Amino acid sequence: MDQRYQALCTWVAEALEIEKAELSVVSGDASFRRYFRFQQPGQSLIAMDAPPEKEDSNSFVCLARSWREQGVNVPALIKVDLDKGFLLLSDLGDELLLPYLNPDSPVIESGNKHYAQAMKALLKIQSLKPANDYALPLYDSALLQREMALFPDWLLEKKLGLDLSEDERQLLKASFHALEESALAQPQVVVHRDYHARNLMVVGEELGIIDFQDAVQGPNTYDLVSLLATEFIFRPYPGVELATSGLWDARNNQTQEGNTSLHLHSQDYRHVLNFSHRYIQGELEQIDTSFIAPIYPQTSLIGRLRYDLEEERSIGSLAGIEYSSCCWRVQLLSQSYLDSDSEVLHGFLFRFQLSGVGGFGQSTRRMDQHIPGYAAREEILN
Numbered sequence: 001m002d003q004r005y006q007a008l009c010t011w012v013a014e015a016l017e018i019e020k021a022e023l024s025v026v027s028g029d030a031s032f033r034r035y036f037r038f039q040q041p042g043q044s045l046i047a048m049d050a051p052p053e054k055e056d057s058n059s060f061v062c063l064a065r066s067w068r069e070q071g072v073n074v075p076a077l078i079k080v081d082l083d084k085g086f087l088l089l090s091d092l093g094d095e096l097l098l099p100y101l102n103p104d105s106p107v108i109e110s111g112n113k114h115y116a117q118a119m120k121a122l123l124k125i126q127s128l129k130p131a132n133d134y135a136l137p138l139y140d141s142a143l144l145q146r147e148m149a150l151f152p153d154w155l156l157e158k159k160l161g162l163d164l165s166e167d168e169r170q171l172l173k174a175s176f177h178a179l180e181e182s183a184l185a186q187p188q189v190v191v192h193r194d195y196h197a198r199n200l201m202v203v204g205e206e207l208g209i210i211d212f213q214d215a216v217q218g219p220n221t222y223d224l225v226s227l228l229a230t231e232f233i234f235r236p237y238p239g240v241e242l243a244t245s246g247l248w249d250a251r252n253n254q255t256q257e258g259n260t261s262l263h264l265h266s267q268d269y270r271h272v273l274n275f276s277h278r279y280i281q282g283e284l285e286q287i288d289t290s291f292i293a294p295i296y297p298q299t300s301l302i303g304r305l306r307y308d309l310e311e312e313r314s315i316g317s318l319a320g321i322e323y324s325s326c327c328w329r330v331q332l333l334s335q336s337y338l339d340s341d342s343e344v345l346h347g348f349l350f351r352f353q354l355s356g357v358g359g360f361g362q363s364t365r366r367m368d369q370h371i372p373g374y375a376a377r378e379e380i381l382n
Contacts, residue, residue, distance in 0.1 A: 005036075008049050011086045012038055015079040023047055026094075037091065045078060048087040057082055060213035062134035064089075070128050072121065073208045092208035098197040101246060110202075117207045118200055122223055125209075126189035139191060139218025144183055148176045186219035195223035239265050256281045261372075269377035270294050285309040290318070290371040299323050302333065304370050318370055320349070324381070329353045 005023070013021040016038075023036035026046065032054040036047045050057045061082065067074050075089035097118065100111030130136065137143070152172055156162045164172075192199075193214045201208035234242045246258040261276035272292040279285050290304035299321065306316040320333030333349040367374045 004049055004051065007084070008036065008047055008086055011081065011084065012045075012047050012088060015088055038088075044091040046075065046089040046091050048089060050085045050087065052083065052085040055085065057085060057087060057213070059134060059215075061087070062131045063212055063215055066131035066134070067125070067128060067209075067212070070124075072124055072128070073203070073206060074212060075208070075210065092201040092203050092210065095202040096198055097200040097202055097207065098244070100202065101197055114200075114202055114207055118195075118197075118227060119224075121207060121209060122192075122195060122227065125192060125195075125223070126220060128190050136190065136215055136217040139183070139188075139193075139216040139222070141180060141184065143216070144180045145176065148179065183219040183222070186221060188217050189220045191216050191218040191222050192226075193218075193222070195226045197227070239267065263372055265373050265376075269373055269380055270300070272371065272373040272377065274372050286315070292371060292374070292377065298325060302331065302371065314344070318349075327354065329381070 009021050009023055012023065013019065018040075021038055023038055026035040026037050032051055034049040036049070038045045038047055048057070050060075057080075061077060061080055064074050064077055068076060073092075075092055077087070077089060079086075079088040081087075097111070097114055100107050100114055152164065152169075156164060192209070192212050193216055194211050195209075199209065199211040201210060229246070236242075241263040242261070243263075244258070244260045246256075258279040259276065261274065264273045265271060270292070271294065272290075274288075274290045276288045277286070278288070286306060286308050288304070288306045292300055292302050294300045302318070302320050302322055304316070304318040305314065307313070308315045314336065315338050317336045318333055320331060322329065322331045324330075329352075331349070331351040333351075334346070335349055336344055336346045338344060
């Protein structure tokens with residue numbers, strides 16, 4: 001481990017008045033902060049490493065102290081050294097609320113109870129008195145505009161590679177203006193700003209709340225929307241992505257909509273496997289699986305199946321073969337799909353492409369909608 005880790009171990013040992021402290025990695029977050037766990041018989045604590053030249057932990061310390069004194073279940077401060085950027089906290093465990101909310105989870109009933117607790121805790125957070133030694137930043141016009149700009153800058157342009165027209169930019173500008181006006185007109189309360197099922201910990205029969213250091217004073221619907229309608233993406237290893245999103249029905253204590261997907265691919269994208277499950281309460285439940293699998297050095301199978309679990313029938317499929325040489329590539333695919341009258345229609349797709357030139361038939365973007373990962377594979381092959 002690095003020098004800061006060694007210094008943290010020494011600091012924890014001194015704080016606890018023991019000879020030596022061994023720390024195991026817990027996690028990091030979208031910052032320079034790192035978290036470690038210290039355990040000994042009858043005791044488990046969390047050590048935070050937040051380099052002071054890169055992270056200001058004063059907000060975390062002030063809010064943790066104030067919120068806990070007012071009855072919010074955030075980690076307790078055991079020892080703090082802001083100059084070194086070291087904090088020792090009580091341990092809220094490893095159980096995220098997120099797995100409890102899967103409709104197929106055996107603990108979904110507990111999840112329903114904990115979700116109700118999350119909304120009650122949110123009401124408490126929104127009514128908190130200001131900390132004596134820290135003033136919450138305002139979620140003002142400048143901050144709202146800066147955060148909304150992340151959508152076109154990072155998602156539409158950098159991630160999706162879209163070139164927005166002037167009309168599209170004006171539409172976004174008008175939409176952002178409407179959202180800004182709505183946010184500023186709402187009652188202004190304490191906003192956690194990252195209040196969702198991956199920052200809520202199941203601690204026995206209670207909920208613990210983490211990652212609150214960026215709290216602001218802002219619109220009262222912000223955290224509620226974050227809690228009820230959200231998406232998470234987890235990439236534990238290269239080539240593995242798990243994504244889940246959902247909409248919670250607070251009135252009936254159940255998941256109203258949910259979508260979970262798993263994407264696997266080799267480094268060169270020659271092997272691709274996708275699986276997703278979509279659920280809307282009382283309306284539909286569907287699965288979608290697709291793959292690209294080489295069977296010979298120059299030949300691959302391509303397939304997709306969409307199946308409706310409610311109606312117990314296929315609602316779409318794609319199956320075929322691809323052959324590629326040094327200079328060209330050809331695909332022949334059989335496709336079935338539903339028309340506007342929910343009747344299954346069948347057809348064939350043909351695509352021919354010269355390397356580095358392009359081709360005709362199904363576009364790459366259209367194929368990537370059928371099989372996630374296809375466009376990345378195209379970039380490597382071309």
